[in-house]
Amino acid sequence: MKILIYAQALWLALMFSSNKVVAQPMKDGLWEITVSSEIKMGGSVNRMPPNTMRKCVKREELKSMSQGRQETNPANCRLLREERKGDKLFLTQECRNGGVAYVYNSTGIYKENYMEVNTEMSVKGSKDVSKSVIIAKRIGDCK
Numbered sequence: 236m237k238i239l240i241y242a243q244a245l246w247l248a249l250m251f252s253s254n255k256v257v258a259q260p261m262k263d264g265l266w267e268i269t270v271s272s273e274i275k276m277g278g279s280v281n282r283m284p285p286n287t288m289r290k291c292v293k294r295e296e297l298k299s300m301s302q303g304r305q306e307t308n309p310a311n312c313r314l315l316r317e318e319r320k321g322d323k324l325f326l327t328q329e330c331r332n333g334g335v336a337y338v339y340n341s342t343g344i345y346k347e348n349y350m351e352v353n354t355e356m357s358v359k360g361s362k363d364v365s366k367s368v369i370i371a372k373r374i375g376d377c378k
Contacts, residue, residue, distance in 0.1 A: 262347055263294045265375045272367040291377035322346060335359075348373040 316327035
C-alpha cells in the first residue's frame, strides 16, 4: 500500500510542480481529490469505496514534494518510461519492496483545473493487479 501511495504522490507532484511537465500548469488552490481502487488477487476482486478529500495545494509545497520524491525511495523505484502528448502524461516505473518487484503503468490527463490519473500496478511473476483512479478538481482558492 505504501508503494501505491508513493506512485500517487509522484503523479500529483509531477502534475502540479513543473512547467516542463505541462504546457499549461495546474493552478494551486483548494482541490477535491477522489481515489478509487480495486485489487485482483487469486481470482477474487476487491473494490474499495472511493475516498474523497479536500486539500489546499500550494505551489511551494508541491515544488518541495517534487524535489523530495527522489530522496524518498531512490534505491527501490526507477522510472522506465515518461512520455508527454498534449495534455496527457504516460509513466511506467518499477519498484522493489524486499524481493518483490512491482510495475506501474500510469496515464494522466490534466488541465488547469482538472486531473485524472489511471494507474495499474502488477506484481512481477503474479496475476495480482491493483488499479486506481485519481480524479482531482480545483474547487476554489485556499482560505
